[in-house]
Amino acid sequence: xxxxxxxxxRWGTKDSATLAxxxxxxxxxxxxxxxxxxxxxxxxxxxxxxxxGRGGAGFATGLKWTFLPKDVRPRYLTVxxxxxxxxxxxxxxxxxxxxxxxxxxxxxxCWANDIHTAYVYIRGEFARxxxxxxxALAEAYQAGILGPKVLGKDFALDIHVxxxxxxxxxxxxxxxxxxxxxKKGYPRLKPPFPAVVGLYGKPTIINNVETIAxxxxxxxHGGAAFAALGVGKSGGTRLFCVSGHVNQPGxxxxxxxYNLKKLIMEDCGGIVGGRKVKxxxxxxxxxxVLTADEIDVSCxxxxxxxxxxxxxxxxxxxxxxxxCMVRALSRISKFYAEESCGQCxxxxxxxxxxxxxxxxxxxxxxxxxxxxxxxxxxxxxxxxTICALGDAAAMPVQSFVKKFRAxxxxxITERRCPFGDHAWGKTQxxxxxxxxxxxx
Amino acid sequence: MPNSDLRSPGAWRDLPAERVQRxxxxxxxxxxxxxxxxxxxxxxxxxxxxxxxxxxxxxxVMALAADRLGTTPGRAExxxxxxxxxxxxxxxxxxxxxxxxxxxxxxxxxxxxxxxKRKLGVENGGTTADDRITFREVExxxxxxxxxxxxVDEEMVERITLEKAERIVEELK
Ligand SMILES: Cc1cc2nc3c(=O)[nH]c(=O)nc-3n(C[C@H](O)[C@H](O)[C@H](O)COP(=O)(O)O)c2cc1C
Ligand code: SF4
Numbered sequence: 001x002x003x004x005x006x007x008x009x010r011w012g013t014k015d016s017a018t019l020a021x022x023x024x025x026x027x028x029x030x031x032x033x034x035x036x037x038x039x040x041x042x043x044x045x046x047x048x049x050x051x052x053g054r055g056g057a058g059f060a061t062g063l064k065w066t067f068l069p070k071d072v073r074p075r076y077l078t079v080x081x082x083x084x085x086x087x088x089x090x091x092x093x094x095x096x097x098x099x100x101x102x103x104x105x106x107x108x109x110c111w112a113n114d115i116h117t118a119y120v121y122i123r124g125e126f127a128r129x130x131x132x133x134x135x136a137l138a139e140a141y142q143a144g145i146l147g148p149k150v151l152g153k154d155f156a157l158d159i160h161v162x163x164x165x166x167x168x169x170x171x172x173x174x175x176x177x178x179x180x181x182x183k184k185g186y187p188r189l190k191p192p193f194p195a196v197v198g199l200y201g202k203p204t205i206i207n208n209v210e211t212i213a214x215x216x217x218x219x220x221h222g223g224a225a226f227a228a229l230g231v232g233k234s235g236g237t238r239l240f241c242v243s244g245h246v247n248q249p250g251x252x253x254x255x256x257x258y259n260l261k262k263l264i265m266e267d268c269g270g271i272v273g274g275r276k277v278k279x280x281x282x283x284x285x286x287x288x289v290l291t292a293d294e295i296d297v298s299c300x301x302x303x304x305x306x307x308x309x310x311x312x313x314x315x316x317x318x319x320x321x322x323x324c325m326v327r328a329l330s331r332i333s334k335f336y337a338e339e340s341c342g343q344c345x346x347x348x349x350x351x352x353x354x355x356x357x358x359x360x361x362x363x364x365x366x367x368x369x370x371x372x373x374x375x376x377x378x379x380x381x382x383x384x385t386i387c388a389l390g391d392a393a394a395m396p397v398q399s400f401v402k403k404f405r406a407x408x409x410x411x412i413t414e415r416r417c418p419f420g421d422h423a424w425g426k427t428q429x430x431x432x433x434x435x436x437x438x439x440x
Numbered sequence: 441m442p443n444s445d446l447r448s449p450g451a452w453r454d455l456p457a458e459r460v461q462r463x464x465x466x467x468x469x470x471x472x473x474x475x476x477x478x479x480x481x482x483x484x485x486x487x488x489x490x491x492x493x494x495x496x497x498x499x500x501v502m503a504l505a506a507d508r509l510g511t512t513p514g515r516a517e518x519x520x521x522x523x524x525x526x527x528x529x530x531x532x533x534x535x536x537x538x539x540x541x542x543x544x545x546x547x548x549x550x551x552x553x554x555x556x557k558r559k560l561g562v563e564n565g566g567t568t569a570d571d572r573i574t575f576r577e578v579e580x581x582x583x584x585x586x587x588x589x590x591x592v593d594e595e596m597v598e599r600i601t602l603e604k605a606e607r608i609v610e611e612l613k
Contacts, residue, residue, distance in 0.1 A: 083582045084579075084580060084582065085580070086541045086542050086543060086579075086580040086584065087542065087543060087580075087584055088582065088584070089582045089583055089584050089585050089586075091582075092582055119473075123582065124484075124488075124523070124525045124594075125525070125581055125582065125591060125594070125596065126582070126596075127594050127595060127596075128595065128596065160473040160474075162473070162481075162484070162485075163484065163485065163488070164484065164523070165484050165487070165488065165523035165524070165525040165526055166523045166524035166525035166526075166578075167522060167523050167524065168579060168580075179484070180481060181478070181480065181481055182478075182480035182481045182482065182483035182484070182509065182511070182515075182519065183480075183483070183515070183518070183519065184518050184519055184522035184523075185522065185523075200475065200478055241584065241585060242585065243543040243546070243547075243584035243585050243587060244542075244543060244546045244547075244584075245546060249584070249585040249586075249587075250585045251585060285541075285542055285580075315584070317542060317543060317546075317584070319546065323546070328542060328546075331540070331541065331542050331545050332542055335541055335542075335579055335580065338579055339579065433585050433586045433599070434585075435585070
């Protein structure tokens with residue numbers, strides 16, 4: 001049985017980003033269909049689809065939409081294309097290969113929720129993707145798909161691209177809004193949630209690019225069909241981004257509950273040089289790490305939660321048995337320390353402190369007791385901050401220490417890194433990167 | 441009078457008029473994206489245009505952005521210093537940024553980083569003696585599947601090898 005592909009079906013086909021190509025494949029048919037339905041019918045289909053947010057938290061999309069207060073206008077949609085969690089690299093390919101699918105998803109979302117202005121917040125480093133999206137938007141305006149009358153219907157819609165300028169924290173939804181309002185990206189205290197008080201103080205839906213790109217398929221095929229592709233309370237397929245020491249890193253579209261081990265060992269062609277898996281981070285760098293024994297698991301949100309980790313943003317980072325776990329944590333901790341916005345004391349002070357201590361241990365300068373200190377510090381950050389970056393920084397530390405404690409202790413007792421100068425470097429050239437089934 | 445008047449709202453008047461005109465022309469279409477009473481939303485786009493036209497975000501350029509968006513130079517400065525892609529100090533003619541985050545690091549970025557620093561004779565964030573290249577490491581570029589990745593004047597280059605990276609920096613004039 002061939003697997004259903006929703007998002008990647010046309011990736012790599014010629015001119016897939018153009019309106020003509022999208023239309024010839026039936027594109028904007030879902031919008032036509034949707035505009036003939038009452039908005040509430042679309043919300044109902046999305047609820048029935050069991051679509052859960054692909055940006056990290058996995059919150060039910062249809063339910064999120066119902067949090068908009070009934071009678072405050074205007075309302076806004078902001079699409080989160082910040083894509084900055086290490087290990088995650090899928091939204092950019094949606095924009096590169098299927099920008100019109102995203103635009104159609106935005107139009108349907110806006111129709112469903114009585115929204116007339118949408119912003120796509122795209123990270124500043126995605127200059128090329130921003131240009132592709134702008135070009136697709138221009139085509140859509142030209143064709144009367146956007147503007148004062150969407151497909152001739154009495155429904156006005158504008159979609160704007162807003163480029164960021166390099167700040168991981170702007171992927172956090174309330175920081176994204178601050179940034180979009182022209183300020184530095186400081187997360188806001190919640191509640192109130194953006195659905196109630198969002199952009200310019202107005203009710204605002206924030207969804208990830210992949211989340212929104214699924215909407216046309218759901219409208220076309222019905223929520224039940226989408227739900228049936230998944231399992232339990234999670235419907236559909238999902239884009240898994242696999243990186244690190246696999247033979248074929250890349251983006252793989254699979255059912256939400258696909259087996260993690262199968263993904264790595266079969267789809268991605270196993271580990272470079274026939275080595276063994278040592279550790280896998282399943283959902284972007286903030287999700288707790290799994291050991292090789294723990295990867296025979298479903299990637300579905302609740303299943304990974306039960307396994308003590310997170311499906312997060314779908315970024316699967318694979319490390320082979322030559323990897324120094326202290327070094328790996330050191331690099332991840334540096335990231336969170338760099339990206340802390342500095343508003344909350346535990347995060348501002350704690351993240352560099354953790355980084356410094358891991359760094360010290362890595363280079364053989366750790367003291368007995370340092371590993372406990374490190375774990376304790378992480379415990380003092382998690383749950384104590386305005387936004388989830390604090391947790392995101394704490395979780396890798398807690399899980400690395402818990403699962404690879406012996407390796408940390410060895411660095412301390414041997415006063416050096418037992419892995420030598422970290423012979424990392426299976427450069428990409430020798431491997432095939434795969435993007436949605438084709439070679440990148 | 442150094443510094444004391446750098447945050448002065450009128451400081452932009454010292455900028456060359458012709459380029460201020462270009463700034464206004466490039467900003468105008470972007471302003472239409474935001475509600476008329478929310479012009480400050482265009483701060484990032486305005487600063488980006490300013491940096492491209494004037495080389496870096498000097499106090500005068502920040503004052504220009506603030507003036508056009510109806511806000512204070514202090515607010516422009518806050519934004520300019522918060523986002524890593526902005527330069528508030530002069531930089532080289534080209535900016536080369538290598539990702540060394542986990543995906544790129546697992547794929548050999550660390551060695552490339554050390555080798556490029558040596559080749560260019562700079563420390564992280566430094567500019568070559570001939571002002572040609574500013575080189576630094578950056579956080580995850582969202583290219584872990586085609587790692588290591590590099591930004592060259594804001595354009596992404598993927599599947600970097602040491603040879604490829606060296607060739608790229610040699611060819612930048
Ligand atoms: C520190 C931090 C960074 C985040 N970065 C991103 C991001 O880059 N892209 C994204 O879609 N969501 C990101 N999120 C999650 C968003 O806050 C938000 O939950 C998401 O965009 C909602 O969309 P969804 O419901 O479709 O998943 C981040 C959250 C945190 C706490
Ligand atoms: S947790 Fe960290 S990133 Fe989030 S608001 Fe607090 S200081 Fe900023």
